[in-house]
Amino acid sequence: MMADGAVRPHYRAFAEWLAQQTPDAIERKRAEADLAFRRVGITFAVYGDNAGTERLIPFDMIPRIIPAHEWALLQRGLEQRVRALNMFIDDIYHEQHIIRAGVVPAEQIYRNAQYRPEMQGIRVASDIYAHIAGIDIVRAGAGEFYVLEDNLRVPSGVSYMLEDRKMMMRLYPELFASHKVAPVEHYPDLLLDNLRSVAPVGVIDPTVVVMTPGMYNSAYFEHAFLAQQMGVELVEGKDLFVNNNAVWMRTTRGPRRVDVIYRRLDDDFLDPLAFRADSALGVPGLLSVYRAGRVTLANAIGTGVADDKSIYPYVPAIIRFYLSEEPVLNNVPTYQCRHRDELDYTLANLAQLVVKEVHGAGGYGMLVGPAASKQEVEDFRARLLARPDGYIAQPTLALSNCPTFVENGVAPRHIDLRPFVLSGKTISMVPGGLTRVALREGSLVVNSSQGGGTKDTWILEQ
Numbered sequence: 001m002m003a004d005g006a007v008r009p010h011y012r013a014f015a016e017w018l019a020q021q022t023p024d025a026i027e028r029k030r031a032e033a034d035l036a037f038r039r040v041g042i043t044f045a046v047y048g049d050n051a052g053t054e055r056l057i058p059f060d061m062i063p064r065i066i067p068a069h070e071w072a073l074l075q076r077g078l079e080q081r082v083r084a085l086n087m088f089i090d091d092i093y094h095e096q097h098i099i100r101a102g103v104v105p106a107e108q109i110y111r112n113a114q115y116r117p118e119m120q121g122i123r124v125a126s127d128i129y130a131h132i133a134g135i136d137i138v139r140a141g142a143g144e145f146y147v148l149e150d151n152l153r154v155p156s157g158v159s160y161m162l163e164d165r166k167m168m169m170r171l172y173p174e175l176f177a178s179h180k181v182a183p184v185e186h187y188p189d190l191l192l193d194n195l196r197s198v199a200p201v202g203v204i205d206p207t208v209v210v211m212t213p214g215m216y217n218s219a220y221f222e223h224a225f226l227a228q229q230m231g232v233e234l235v236e237g238k239d240l241f242v243n244n245n246a247v248w249m250r251t252t253r254g255p256r257r258v259d260v261i262y263r264r265l266d267d268d269f270l271d272p273l274a275f276r277a278d279s280a281l282g283v284p285g286l287l288s289v290y291r292a293g294r295v296t297l298a299n300a301i302g303t304g305v306a307d308d309k310s311i312y313p314y315v316p317a318i319i320r321f322y323l324s325e326e327p328v329l330n331n332v333p334t335y336q337c338r339h340r341d342e343l344d345y346t347l348a349n350l351a352q353l354v355v356k357e358v359h360g361a362g363g364y365g366m367l368v369g370p371a372a373s374k375q376e377v378e379d380f381r382a383r384l385l386a387r388p389d390g391y392i393a394q395p396t397l398a399l400s401n402c403p404t405f406v407e408n409g410v411a412p413r414h415i416d417l418r419p420f421v422l423s424g425k426t427i428s429m430v431p432g433g434l435t436r437v438a439l440r441e442g443s444l445v446v447n448s449s450q451g452g453g454t455k456d457t458w459i460l461e462q
Contacts, residue, residue, distance in 0.1 A: 010067045010460055013178060018062070023409075026061070029171050030405070033059055036170070041221055042163055058453030059164060061171065062403050064415060064435040071182075071431055071459045074137065074145060074419065077328030078429065080319060082133045082421045085150060085306045087322040089129040092305055093119045103321050104314050112311070113359050114153070114304030116267060118274055122291050124300050125198040126425060131298035132191070132262075133421040134158075134434075137329070139400035146332045146397065148416060150315070152307040153299060154264050157434040158420050159222035162187060162229075164434075164456040180461040182431035187420070188229035190428055191262075197424035198296050199259045206259035208232045209249060211240070213265040213281045223264050237269075242285035247295045260296045267301050309392050310336075310358040332397060338389035346393040347384065350377050353393045355384065370396055402455065404437055414438045417457065431459035 007015045037059060066074075091098050092109055099106050109115055134155030136148040165184050169176055192208065199206035212223035214236055227234035239250050240258065248255040263270065269279040274287040289295045305311065313334045316327045335342040335353075346353060350369055357365035367380040384391055401412030419433030435455040 010065050014063070014065060014175070017175065017178070018410075026405070029061060033061065033167050033171060036167065037163070040163070042160070057160060059167065060404050060437055060453050060455045061168070062405060062410070063168065063456040063458045064402050064417070065458045065460065066432070067460050068462055070145075073328065075429065075431075077145070077147075078135055078419055078421050079427045080323065080325060080328050081135060081147065081150070081315065082130060082423055082427060084319040084322045085133070085152065085315070086127070086129055086423055088318045089152075089300070089303060089306050090124075090127045091322075093302060094121065098318065098321055101321065103317050104311070108310055108314070109305060112305050112308055114267075114302070114308050116302035116305070118287060119300070119302035123293060125200060125293070125296045128198055128423050129300040129303045130306070131194060131198060131300075131423055133423070134418045135421060137417045137419065137433075138332075138397060140397040141400075143400075145329055147315070147329050148332060149309075150307040150312065151418070153304045154266065155418070155420065156219040156222055156264075157418055157436075158187060159225040160454050161420070161432065161434040161457065162225075164454055168456045179458065182459040182461050184430040184432055187430045188226060190422060190430065191226070192230040192232070194422040194424040194428065195260045195262055195296075195298055197426075198298065200294055200296055203259045207249070207257060208260040208262065209235045209240075209258055211235055211237070211261050211263040211265065213269065217264070219264065226262075237280070237282045240283045240286075242283060242289055245289055245292055245294055247283065247286065247289050258295065260298065262298050267304065270297075270301065308358055309356055313392065332394045335393040337384060337391040337393060342393075343384070343388045346391075347381060350381055350384075352396060354396055355380060355391055355393045358390055358392060368396070402435070402437065404453075404455075415455070432457035 037057075042057070088098065092115075098104050099109065130152040132155055134151040134157060136151065138146050138148045140146060161184060195208050196206050208230070209232055210223055210227040210230070212220060212234060214220065217223070224234055233239075233249065235249060240261075241248055241250070241255075243255075247258045247261070249258050265281055268276045269281040271282045271284060271286040272279045273284050275282070286295070286297075287301070290297055290301065312331065313336055316331055319325060319327045335346050337343045337346055337355075346355065350367070351372070353367075353369045355367040355369070367376065369377060372380070399414045399416075402415045403410050404413040406413070415435055415437045417433050417435050419429055421427060421429045435457045437453050437455055
C-alpha cells in the first residue's frame with residue numbers, strides 16, 4: 001500500500017480478487033499448501049539448540065508484485081554489480097590494480113577470513129568466479145531500492161522461489177490467467193546452460209554434477225532438487241576421486257570424468273590436502289586439478305572475499321573503478337567500526353542502528369538497536385569496544401511492507417528480495433527471485449532460521 005493507505009496500481013486487480021475470498025476458503029488453501037510442502041519435503045534443517053530437527057518454511061499466499069519498469073531497473077543494477085564483483089575477484093587474485101590504486105585497503109583483503117592465497121595466480125574458466133550470485137535487495141520508505149548484502153559463496157533459496165511459484169499456480173490458477181506474470185520455471189535450464197558454458201577449455205559435452213555436504217545440511221532439499229531439475233548427478237565428496245590430473249565420479253558403469261562441479265559446501269571442506277585436513281566432505285587433490293584448469297568449480301574457491309561485510313562498503317567504488325559507471329543500485333549507508341570516528345558515531349547511536357558482524361550470516365551476530373533491550377545494547381557495546389574491526393553499522397531503514405496473512409488476518413510485514421544472477425559466457429536471470437518476509441510484527445529479520453517465511457514474487461510483464 002501507499003503512504004495514504006491506497007492500494008498501489010499494480011496490486012489493484014489482486015486486491016479485488018482477495019476481497020472476494022472468504023476466510024474459510026483461504027484457510028483451506030493454506031492447509032493444502034502446508035500438506036503439499038511437507039509431502040515434497042520442502043524443509044530446512046535447524047542448527048543450534050534444536051539440532052537435528054527440520055521445519056517447514058512458512059509460505060505466505062499473498063505474492064509480492066513488482067511492475068515491469070521497476071524490474072528493468074533492478075535487472076540493470078544487478079547485472080552491473082555482479083559484473084564488477086567478478087572483475088574485482090579476478091583482480092584480487094591476479095594483478096591487484098584496485099589495491100595499488102588505493103581504492104580498497106590491502107588489509108581488508110589479506111585479513112579477510114574468506115581470502116584464499118591458494119587462488120593467487122590461478123586462471124579460472126572465462127574469468128568468472130561468482131557463477132551464481134544471490135543479491136539481497138530491500139526497498140526503503142521513499143520507494144528506492146538498496147542492496148543489503150551480496151551472497152557469492154554458496155547462495156541458497158532458489159528452490160523455494162520455484163516451489164512457491166508452483167504452489168501458487170496449483171492453488172490459484174485463475175490468478176495467472178488474469179495477471180501477466182513473467183515465468184521462472186526455466187531457471188534450472190538456465191543454470192545448466194550457464195554451468196556448461198564455463199566448462200574447461202576443449203570440453204565439448206561437459207559432465208556437470210551438484211556436490212552436497214550430505215543430507216544433514218540445512219539446504220539439502222535444494223541440492224537434491226536442483227540436481228533432479230537439471231538432470232545431473234547429486235554427489236558427495238566420497239563419490240568423487242582424483243586420478244591422472246582429473247576428477248572422476250564413481251558410477252555403476254565405472255568411473256566417469258567430471259568437468260563442472262556446482263559445489264554447495266564451503267571452501268574449507270573442499271579438499272583436505274589443501275584446506276581443512278579433518279574434512280571428510282571433500283575430495284583429496286581437487287585443488288590441484290582445479291589449478292590445472294581441468295575442472296570448473298561453481299562458485300570458485302575464494303569468491304567469499306567479495307561478499308564479506310567488510311568489503312560491502314567498497315562496492316560502489318569497485319563499480320566505478322572497473323566499469324567507469326555510477327552504481328544503478330545504492331548500498332545502505334554503512335559505518336565501518338574499524339574507523340575511530342565511525343565507531344564513535346556507532347557507540348553514540350547504538351540504540352538506533354543495526355550492527356552486524358563482518359563475517360556473520362543468517363541473521364546471527366547482529367544487534368537491531370530499536371528492537372533491543374537496554375541490557376542487550378550495553379552487552380553489544382562491550383563486544384564492539386573489544387573488537388571494533390569485526391563490525392559494521394547501518395541506519396534502520398523504513399523497510400517496505402507487503403500484506404501478509406497472519407493469525408489475525410492480513411497485516412503488513414517487512415520483506416526483502418533475493419534475485420539470482422547467473423554469470424557465464426553471458427549474465428542472465430529469471431524475472432523475480434525469492435521474497436522473504438519477517439512474520440513477527442515489527443521484525444526486520446527475514447531469515448528462515450529467525451522465524452521468516454517466503455512469498456511468490458511476481459514480475460508483471462506489462
